[in-house]
Every structure is written in structure tokens, then in C-alpha cells.
Amino acid sequence: MWRPVRRRFDIRAFGSNAYTSEGAGRRIVEEHVEGTGHEEVYLVVRGRARFTLDGEDVDAPAGTIVFIREPTVTRGAIAEEEDTVVLAVGGFAGRPFEVSAWESFFAAIPATREERWDDAIAIYEQALEEHGPHPAVLFNLSRVEARAGRRLEALTHLQEAARRDPSIAERARRTSDFVAIRREPGFPG
Numbered sequence: 696m697w698r699p700v701r702r703r704f705d706i707r708a709f710g711s712n713a714y715t716s717e718g719a720g721r722r723i724v725e726e727h728v729e730g731t732g733h734e735e736v737y738l739v740v741r742g743r744a745r746f747t748l749d750g751e752d753v754d755a756p757a758g759t760i761v762f763i764r765e766p767t768v769t770r771g772a773i774a775e776e777e778d779t780v781v782l783a784v785g786g787f788a789g790r791p792f793e794v795s796a797w798e799s800f801f802a803a804i805p806a807t808r809e810e811r812w813d814d815a816i817a818i819y820e821q822a823l824e825e826h827g828p829h830p831a832v833l834f835n836l837s838r839v840e841a842r843a844g845r846r847l848e849a850l851t852h853l854q855e856a857a858r859r860d861p862s863i864a865e866r867a868r869r870t871s872d873f874v875a876i877r878r879e880p881g882f883p884g
Contacts, residue, residue: 697725697801700782701794709786710795716742716774723781726771729763731795735785737761737772742779744772796822796829803835812843830860838872846876857883 698713700706710733716723723744729735737746739759746753746761749768754775755761763770772781786792799822806814819836826832833856840849853873857864864883867873876882 724772729766
């Protein structure tokens, strides 16, 4: 489970998140490529994890530091023990840290799962204030607005997202969250 350390303490100098296991053999760090371009350090605080870096496994008992300089390395980890905790810290080489817009997606997951639409919408609206009209934030805002029954707002934000990133129109056609507005005039695609 993702724990938003940077967000919780409003850290502005570097990115920092903690991950806690939901059981041995379960994913603890999602498989991903670091699209922001920053370097990452993972510290196994408690338990044991098995990291996979571009298909190569790394055993990581408590106290192990895994450093990944190249953002293009596909990385992820599985908890090998109950109660495993991994701390991740990242930043950009040679330039100031900037809070990533993707963080709002992870922050909104609990509210979305619990169908607390107003809370999820507030998280995405705050992200828009901080990052401007970022296409991914607009897309995710429109998803929760559509599920909340805010059809006009959802359509407006989805149209703006697709204007800024045309690939979003295809994603919108495949996303079940938009069933309620898919037939509306002006739906991208």
C-alpha cells in the first residue's frame, strides 16, 4: 500500500513515499518506469522484498538500499515477508525537485474506492491549482466527476484533457468510468 510521505509532510526538496505490504507474496512497489526522469533510492526498512529491475531479481532484506539511476529501468517489488516496509526517495540530478502531478492519482485512490466523490474531486482540483491544466489530472478529475453524476463538468474536463493530449481520447473510449457521458455530444473520439 502506498503511503504518501512527501504529501503528508509537504516535503518540497525531494519525493518520498513509503510502501507497506499487504502480505507475503504480494506486490509492495508497483511495477513502473520512472516517467518523471528522477533517480530513486529504495530502503527496505522492515521485512524482506524482492525487487525486479529490468527482469533481474534483487533480494532485499531489511537494511538493503536499492539505487536506480536510470529512469528507464522497469522496477517493482514483491514483499517476501509479512509487514515489509519500503521507503522510496527520489529527485532529479542537476535540477530542483518538482512535485509530480501523478501524486494526485495515488492520493485519490482511497476516496475513489470508497466512492467519496467530493473528496476525490477536491484532491484533483488541488492538483490542478498546483500544476495547471495537466492532461492526466484533467482526465482523472473527469473520471470521478462522471462517476459522481457531474456530467457537464466531466465532459468539459475530458475535452480539455484530450485537447492537451490527443491520446486521451482513445483512453476515454476504453474507460468504463465514462459510460454515463460516452454518448454526449462533444465526447472525445
